[in-house]
Amino acid sequence: MLNLGILISGRGSNMESILKAIKRKKIPINPAIIISNKPDAKGLKIAQKMGIKTEVIESKNFKGSRLDYDKKIISTLEKHGVTPKNGLICLAGFMRIISPEFVKKYKNRIINIHPALLPAFPGLDAQKQAIDNGAKYSGCTVHFVDSGVDTGPIILQLVVKVKNNDTEKTLSKRILAKEHKAYPEAVRLFAENRIKIVGRKTIIS
Template sequence: MLNLGILISGRGSNMESILKSVKREKSIINSAIVISNKPDAKGLKIAEKLGVKTEIIESKNFKGTRWQYDKKIIASLTKHGVTPQEGLVCLAGFMRIISPEFVKKYKNRIINIHPALLPAFPGLDSQKQALDYGVKHTGCTVHFVDAGMDTGPIIIQAVVKIKEKDTEDSLSKRILKQEHEIYPKAVKLFAKNKIKISGRKTIIS
């Protein structure tokens, strides 16, 4: 059984798509905990309605280092069975950069989704970057988290064609639809031990 922990900061739409999908995979995945660094995150209520435990570990007034904060996250994950041996951590709109120590402790057990076809347009405002560069296609990427900025091994990508009259908002909405499709797929592949990492590449069996 894979114990799933999801970190959020806001509306949690990707979290919701994962949790709803996981409900159909109860035999292999346990949605153990949703943690938010913001007490007013809308995703907390959604998780609770779906019967998943939630916890707030506020970061706004935290005065320690990034690693000291992350140790609080890890303590909560561990308490709910999301360990480096039996857990998977999903970042779903978690608006903090996690520490290298956290990444090292949960090596190849933290995944994230990014609204671009990595390695193109990492970091913030990826949809705007795609429009500014005039590319014809963009999309989204589920990837393992490493110590870099959106540089971990890629698991799944989905392509979105850019339309002539696209705005940042219209493009973002179409990309988000694809995010809701591929993120749950990646979680299931991980739970079924279908993903193998070879250097910078992943092999899906």
């Protein structure tokens, strides 16, 4: 069975949705380790209550390069069996850009979720971008991580209609509800070996 590592920085609501789906036997994957770069991340307590191992690799006062930091993450992942051959890594509100070397080592084994319909509105404040640009629809995208910003092959997307009176907060809330459905589904598809990458596209069997 595949081993799952989840990287978080905060409340970990997407992490929680994935872990709950695993507990309900919806996803055939072993939740091996939750890693946070912040010791006060609320998601750590949620994971611990669910019986999942957690580790903190603090980034705030880390002495060294981004790659040096990522090597500590990789070492921890591998210690818990999340390897390039037998692992999947989910970024769930992990507020760091991972190094190209990390991406290359775990090629097509790192996935992320973004609160917009990529390739529209990549990067920060995606919900605000959607409203400011008058988008009629937004949503969320689960995608593989590559060396760009929100540019990897798209696994799946769920759509949210943008209302005329939406604020960044109200739109974010509705998108987050969709994220909690999309992310576990993408992890399930990966765990069942149903995703094939062909160029820039993914084919779901």
